[in-house]
Amino acid sequence: MSVTQTPLLEAKGVTKYFGAITALRNVNFHVNAGEALGVVGDNGAGKSTLMKILSGLYQPSEGQLIFEGRPVHFSSPRVARNSGIEMVYQDFALAGNLPIYENIYLGREPGTKLGGLTIIDKAKEREMAQAHLDKLKIHVKSVDQPVEELSGGQRQAVAIARATAFDAKVVIMDEPTAALAIKEVGKVLDLIKTLKEHGVAVIMISHRMDDIFYACDRVMALFHGANFADATLAETNRNEVIGWIMGTRDHTAQLAHDRVH
Amino acid sequence: MISNNPALSRFLESYGIIVVVLVMMAILYATQPATFLSATNLSNIIKQNAYPAMLALGMFVVIITAGIDLSVGSVLGLSIICLAVADKAGVPWPIVLLIGPLVGTACGLVNGLGYTLLKLPHPFIMTLGTLNIARGLTSLISQAPISGLQPEVRFAGQKVFTEFFGVQLFTPPAGIPFSLLLVVVCAVALWFFLNRTNMGRHIFAIGGNPQAARVSGIDVDRVLVYVYAICGFFAGLAALLLAGRTDSGFPLAGVGNELDAIAAVIIGGASFFGGRGTVLGVLAGVLIMGLLRNGLNLNNISPFWQQILIGLIIIIAVYIDVLRRRAATRK
Numbered sequence: 018m019s020v021t022q023t024p025l026l027e028a029k030g031v032t033k034y035f036g037a038i039t040a041l042r043n044v045n046f047h048v049n050a051g052e053a054l055g056v057v058g059d060n061g062a063g064k065s066t067l068m069k070i071l072s073g074l075y076q077p078s079e080g081q082l083i084f085e086g087r088p089v090h091f092s093s094p095r096v097a098r099n100s101g102i103e104m105v106y107q108d109f110a111l112a113g114n115l116p117i118y119e120n121i122y123l124g125r126e127p128g129t130k131l132g133g134l135t136i137i138d139k140a141k142e143r144e145m146a147q148a149h150l151d152k153l154k155i156h157v158k159s160v161d162q163p164v165e166e167l168s169g170g171q172r173q174a175v176a177i178a179r180a181t182a183f184d185a186k187v188v189i190m191d192e193p194t195a196a197l198a199i200k201e202v203g204k205v206l207d208l209i210k211t212l213k214e215h216g217v218a219v220i221m222i223s224h225r226m227d228d229i230f231y232a233c234d235r236v237m238a239l240f241h242g243a244n245f246a247d248a249t250l251a252e253t254n255r256n257e258v259i260g261w262i263m264g265t266r267d268h269t270a271q272l273a274h275d276r277v278h
Numbered sequence: 279m280i281s282n283n284p285a286l287s288r289f290l291e292s293y294g295i296i297v298v299v300l301v302m303m304a305i306l307y308a309t310q311p312a313t314f315l316s317a318t319n320l321s322n323i324i325k326q327n328a329y330p331a332m333l334a335l336g337m338f339v340v341i342i343t344a345g346i347d348l349s350v351g352s353v354l355g356l357s358i359i360c361l362a363v364a365d366k367a368g369v370p371w372p373i374v375l376l377i378g379p380l381v382g383t384a385c386g387l388v389n390g391l392g393y394t395l396l397k398l399p400h401p402f403i404m405t406l407g408t409l410n411i412a413r414g415l416t417s418l419i420s421q422a423p424i425s426g427l428q429p430e431v432r433f434a435g436q437k438v439f440t441e442f443f444g445v446q447l448f449t450p451p452a453g454i455p456f457s458l459l460l461v462v463v464c465a466v467a468l469w470f471f472l473n474r475t476n477m478g479r480h481i482f483a484i485g486g487n488p489q490a491a492r493v494s495g496i497d498v499d500r501v502l503v504y505v506y507a508i509c510g511f512f513a514g515l516a517a518l519l520l521a522g523r524t525d526s527g528f529p530l531a532g533v534g535n536e537l538d539a540i541a542a543v544i545i546g547g548a549s550f551f552g553g554r555g556t557v558l559g560v561l562a563g564v565l566i567m568g569l570l571r572n573g574l575n576l577n578n579i580s581p582f583w584q585q586i587l588i589g590l591i592i593i594i595a596v597y598i599d600v601l602r603r604r605a606a607t608r609k
Contacts, residue, residue, distance in 0.1 A: 095495050110493045112486030114553035115479070123483055124494035126476040135476040179494075 023086050025050045026071065026102070026187050033066055033081035040066040042243045043080070048187065053209055053219040055229035057262050058239035064222050067239065071220070072104040073097030085186075101186035105193060109176040112167030118158060120147035120180045121163055148180055153211055155231050170201025177208055187218045194228050201217050206232040224262075226255045240264045280466040283605045294598065295547050295562040302566060306562025306573040313576055315420060317452035321438060327568035328435070328457035329354075329516040331561060333532075334546075335461075335468055336512025338560045339505050340401070341543050342472070342485045347506060348405040349389060350513040350539055352412035354532030357381040357517035359416045362424040362527025363567060371392070371430035378521070379514035385412055386510020390503035415527050425526035433459060435522020435549075457519050461561075464515070469557040481505060485552025530601070542567055545595040549603070566591070 024047035033041040041063045048054045058064045069075045071082070073091030082089050084100055091097040094104070111120050120143075127145065128137040146160045157167070157172045163173060172195060180188050193209070194202045209219050209232045223229055229236055230250060237247040238261035246261045260266065306314045313319055333350050340347045361377040369377075385408060393404040438453030440446060448454075472478035480501050483491040491498050513532075521527055546563025548555025567588060574584050 078412070098495065104493075106493060108371040108489075110487070110490040112490045112553070115483060119479060119483075120490075123479070123490070124496050126479065128476070133477075137474055137476060137479065139474075186391035 021047055024048060024083075025085060027083040028067070028071065028077075029081045029083065031067070031070060031077045033063075033070065033075065034078045040242055041070075041077075042241075044239070044242070044244055045069075046237070048218045048220055050186070050218050051213050051216045052235065053221065053233040055233035055236040056220060056222045056239070057224070057229065057236060057258060058245075059262050059264075062239040062262075063242040064239055065191065066242075068104070068191060068222060070222065071097070071187075072102055073187050074190055087199075101184060103180035103185040103188050105173075105176050105180045105188060105190045107191045107193075107195060109172045109196075111164045111172055111176060111179075114163060116161045116163050117150075117167075117175050118143050118160040120175055121146050121149065121182050123179070125183060136190060145182075146178075150178055152215075153178055153181065153208060155208065169197045169258060170204050173201075173205050174208060177205070177212070181212060181215075181217065185217060187220065188212060189220045189222075191222050192224070193221060194223065196226060202228065226258060229258070230255060238262060280473065286605050295462045295545075295559050295566075298400065299562050299565055299569070302530065302569045302573070306569060306576070307428070309573070310576045317448055319454045319572070319576075321448070321455055323440070323568050323572050324458045325435075325455045326572075327564055328461050329519040329523070330535065330542065330567070331461045331564045332464065332512045332516035332519060332539055333535055334560050335557070336509035336516075337462060337536070337539040337554060338543045338546075338548055338557070339468070339472070339481065340509045341540070341548050341550065342481050342552060342555060343502060343505055344485045344550075345393075345401040345502070345505070346405065346540065347386075347389060347509045348402065348536050349385065349408040349412055350509060351384040351532035351535035351537075352409045352416065353382050353510055353513040354517045354520065354535060355529060356385065356412040356419075358521050358527040358531045359419050359424070359529055360527075361517065361521055362427065363419060365427045365431055365527075366424055371428045374428065374431050375434075375518065378518040379511050382510040382512070382514020382517065383507050384510070385513070386507040387503065389510065390506030391505065392406050394502050395498040413414075413533075420527070420529055423526050423528035425524075427521060427525055427527075431518075432522040432525055435519040436525070437522075457523070460515070460519070464512070465557050465561060472557065477501060482553055485549075485554070487553075495569040541592050544599075545556040545591055547595070547599070549599050550596065551603075564597075 028044065028046040031041055031044045032039065044063070044067060046067065056064050066075065066086050070077050073096055075095045076092065082091065089100065098176055112123065115123070122142055124134050126137045127142050128135045143160055150157060150160070155178060157171060164175060167175065177188070197205060209221065212219050221233065233250060235249045236253065236258055238245040238258065239256055240261065245264065298584055333354065337347060337350060357378040360381045361374050364377050365374045389408055392398070393401045397566055398404050435457055437456040438450065439456065440448040440453040472481065480491060480496045483494070483496065484498055484501060488498055517531070520531055542563035543555065543560050544550060544565055546555065546559035548559060549588065570587060571584055
């Protein structure tokens with residue numbers, strides 16, 4: 018770990034029980050501002066549980082979350098969101114009937130408060146959406162397009178735009194490229210790099226080594242609910258990371274299942 | 279041509295319905311040139327369709343969320359009986375005016391809270407229950423019609439304006455009905471609520487993708503309670519209009535009207551799958567059903583044919599929605 022930098026978000030000794038099952042055992046985790054972290058692990062390794070704890074959906078049974086150097090307790094996703102921790106869902110979670118700009122500000126509409134209602138300032142909202150998409154270098158025909166008219170990659174871009182619309186500090190992405198056509202994957206990965214340039218910490222769960230080695234700075238592996246390995250990309254290689262997923266160290270090209278002998 | 283044509287899809291969604299109304303009016307004018315466009319017939323059409331328009335506006339809000347409210351006819355019945363009984367008991371008219379909307383809103387709250395708190399599988403179940411409960415209560419309160427209401431209570435449903443700035447423009451019974459103004463005010467207010475406020479947008483988002491609404495921090499259950507309360511409120515207003523027009527409260531008021539309201543909303547282009555539709559479309563849907571009835575009556579065609587035609591129009595309208603969705607979806 019860098020000695021000059023306090024991690025932006027940190028988890029110390031996190032354990033999570035579901036009844037008799039231990040989903041996470043004494044897991045340590047950290048991510049720095051402007052860093053893209055790839056999280057790998059086999060199905061059931063605890064990746065999603067850890068992400069759900071970081072985003073406030075689950076509370077850890079033991080252990081502590083530390084955000085910007087202070088211990089925090091995220092009792093719900095809303096609390097985590099208010100701290101600047103956003104989640105991008107694998108199925109995008111967008112309302113297809115609503116236009117792009119309405120999806121981006123859904124639940125956080127700009128406008129004038131009147132009793133319990135907000136009178137939405139649509140012109141301002143469109144402007145904000147356009148400016149935000151420009152900042153992220155996301156190109157759409159018009160912010161008025163309904164989301165159902167967009168391609169998978171464009172939808173993922175809108176989902177990421179929504180997650181970052183209010184100065185998100187940490188963006189958690191669950192398999193951001195799994196539902197995309199191959200030609201759209203590059204655009205989403207470039208978007209992750211753009212987020213990093215803006216100082217956002219990106220946590221990406223992925224099974225695709227290509228994605229991790231293209232967009233991430235560091236990769237951490239979970240195995241059977243515990244920390245297994247953690248290295249910067251410069252210190253490791255694809256075969257070794259594939260080995261970590263399967264719970265083996267010193268995995269070499271000779272062992273790779275797709276190697277033709 | 280149909281597949282992947284968003285421009286055609288948007289045209290059908292926005293203007294198709296207006297074209298249908300104009301074509302119907304042209305046909306009616308062609309068959310009955312002397313009667314159809316007479317001021318008396320037009321004001322009659324408006325007066326008759328004001329209360330179904332109220333029911334349809336409320337139903338529309340529910341259908342946007344991909345829900346349904348089967349109870350509005352019975353809620354209308356309960357509201358009209360309550361306000362008629364109160365009127366006869368000598369309750370002052372300003373309070374009687376409030377009774378319809380209050381009873382309606384209360385019934386709507388019961389629907390919304392019941393559906394969300396009991397976690398019933400579909401609002402069909404909850405509102406099918408209240409359809410029966412409200413009708414039963416109505417008959418318990420009074421099994422006979424109650425007529426002869428105070429003039430102030432009748433005003434909303436009965437008044438037609440014939441004079442403007444001292445000039446007599448219409449001869450009674452022709453005129454601009456007060457109920458038309460009330461429908462217009464309600465429609466504009468509802469449009470503003472749905473299209474300019476955050477809760478209106480949340481209602482559309484719930485119809486589009488409830489999961490997206492939930493992860494965006496929207497309290498979906500809370501919004502649904504408001505939605506059913508709004509629907510009940512409109513059913514109560516409908517009761518006030520019907521009471522005024524018929525000068526009575528009767529226990530069978532509104533029987534079957536929920537289906538007309540659903541039909542009007544669907545014919546008006548709102549999607550039964552939720553998430554889309556316009557206030558203008560709903561009013562057009564009410565007008566189409568009203569014009570159809572009026573036209574067939576004027577031409578002395580059996581009311582049974584009216585039923586058959588309305589049935590066909592419902593199927594065609596939903597088929598147009600299916601085509602529209604196909605045109606909107608990318609391959």
